[in-house]
Amino acid sequence: MTDPGGEPPVPPTPSERKADPRLVAAIVASALFMQNLDSSAVTTALPAMARDLAVEPARLGAAITSYLVALTVFIPVSGWVADRFGAKRVFMLAILVFTLASVLCGRATGVPELIAARVLQGAGGAMMVPVARLLLLRQIRKEEMLGAMAWLTMPAMIGPISGPPLGGFLTDAFGWQSVFLINVPIGALGIALVAWKIPAIPPTHPGPPDRLGLLLIGTALALFMFGLETIGRGVVPAGLPQAGLALGLLVGWAAIRHCRRVRKPALDFSLLRIPTFNQSTLAGSLFRIGAGTSPFLVPMLLQVGFGKTASEAGMVSFATALGALAMKPLAQPVLRRFGFRRALVGASLLAAVGIGLPAAFTPAWPLPLIFALLALGGLFRSLQFTALNTLAFADVPPARLSAATSFAGTAQQLAPALGVVLATTTLEASRSLAGREEMAVHDFAMAFLVAAAVVAASTPFFARLAPDAGQAVSGHGVTPAARRVPAE
Incomplete structure (x- = not known):
């Protein structure tokens, strides 16, 4: 993927940049937050949607399925589209499509209309995620990547946790349509900020897809x-x-x-020959599958197992997002001190403990204690997500960033879906083996332990990384004097 002159694109020099990389990351992250928030909030609104549309709630599962299918189908082409038409232009168009599709979802009067609007929404979302990452990567140098990625990973942590309580509040107060219409002001603000603050990246000539x-x-x-x-x-x-x-x-x-x-x-599997991309994508997917069970299991345990209200469950579940926020300023010093290999190995083991710990929760546990432990678990998961998202692109040549973002985006989209399947399968298997008709606290305990085992299983793969893996990004082992020298 080269420019008209035949030379691969390179990251801009400091004098060429028009925006601080942290500002670019924050603007890009706001659009990704909208997508992650929408994905999780819709689930809370499904019963009200079913009543209003006069259908069985199970039928509206297609509203989630159609979105996920569209999302995964369109992600592989996103890198080529961004190269061909310009990443900034494509990103703005993706936000616009997602926002307009949200309006159509809110105005739907039947299931076919809703599904069609969700497919369009998925197409916009598919372009937002990998193109946003590509837009950021082409604005920063390697030594800036870690700090920028810490900002970019926050929507993935906060959206799925804050979505259920916000979706429940909006549905109860304003109707299920508001879950979709809340995207309109967020999308309009995102487009304006992208147009105003993010420098344009000229399109290239990647050839036919x-x-x-x-x-x-x-x-x-x-x-x-x-x-x-x-x-x-x-x-x-x-x-x-x-x-x-x-x-x-x-x-x-x-x-x-x-x-x-x-x-x-369409997907460049030769990227897997780059050790840092290989481990962060494949072993990272294993970690994400296990970690993807938690946003689903914790609210279910609190409501079904402990009899808490939806608002109580939502507020306690939000603890994970607070832990993620607390890790944001700590990620860079931790990775600089320990390097990617030791940080990933340690964080995966600690995250496995955090994911497995709710297996010990009982209705007698005070909610503040549960909140504190979930926040601690979110701390280590946030470190892991930041490290994985940064390491994946640490050694990818600039000319292959588009292909890398498409590949990584596809893998990252599949992992949370597999995590939910892992959780539901374990719950059903535990219930069936015990001969019960209803879910019990023991079934949730088994699901948390299985998820923790999957997360821990990623640790040996991270241990195979070289001690200096991603050194140019983390700064691990680099003297302070060397850090002050701009990268060539």
């Missing part, structure tokens, strides 16, 4: 996500979810074979 690769990848992801989101829910005829999963894996195998053979593939 890998149409067959995009078709195979899109089909595989759509089938796979369809299977994951419908299995065990009874919203489609029996056997269809399993068939979707099987066909998705088969088409996915064909997509991988195709992408490994063409010169400019």
Whole structure:
């Protein structure tokens, strides 16, 4: 992916930049917060939506499924689109599409209209996430990457936690339509700030897209996500979810074979030859699967297991986001002191403890103590997410950033969905083995322990990193005098 003169794009020099990288990260993060908030708040509003649209709540599972399918299908093409038309322009268009689709969701009067609007919303969201990361990476130097990524990871931590309580409040106070319409002022502000404060990146000439690769990848992801989101829910005829999963894996195998053979593939699997990208993407996905269970399990445990109200559960669950906020200023000093390898190994083990600890919670535990322990767990997960998101691009050449953001975005979108599937499968298996009709606290305990084991399983992979992995980004082992010398 080169510019018209044939030279690969390089990060701008300090004199060429027009905005502070932290400001760029904060503006980009505000748009990503809108997307993450919407994804989690909609779940809370589903029962009210079902009553208003006169359908069974199970049928509205398609409103979530259609969004996730569109999101995963359009992510692989995002890097090519950003190169071809300019990352800033594409990012602004993505926010606009997401915002307008939110309005259409809020005005829907039937299930078909809602699903169509959610598909459009997913297309906009798919462009927002990887293109936002690409926009930021092309504005910063390596030594600035860690601090900027600490800002960028906050929406992923805060959105899923704050979404349920906010969605419940908006639904009760103003109706379920407000869950979508709240995106209008946020989107308008985001577009204005991007246009005003973020420098433009000129488009390049990446050549024609890998149409067959995009078709195979899109089909595989759509089938796979369809299977994951419908299995065990009874919203489609029996056997269809399993068939979707099987066909998705088969088409996915064909997509991988195709992408490994063409010169400019839709997903560049040769990026996995870069050790830091490999470990942060593959081992990071394993970590994200286990960590992705927590936003789903904690509110469920508090309401179903302990009999707390939705507002109580939402406020206690918010503790994880507060822990993530507390880690933001600490991530850079920690990684500079210990380096990526030791920080990732230590944080994954501590995060596993934090995710497994709710298995010991009982209704007798005071809520302030539960709040404090969840906040502590959020601290280590935030460090891990910041480190993974930074390390992934530490050694990627500037000319391959678009391909890397598309690949990483696709992997990161699949992991939380797999985390929810892991949680629901463990809950159902534990309940069935015990012969109970209803969920019990013991079932949640088993789900937390399984999730903790999955998180801990990522640790040996992080231990395989070189001691100096990502050194140019973390500053670990670099003398203060050397840090003051601008990178070439």
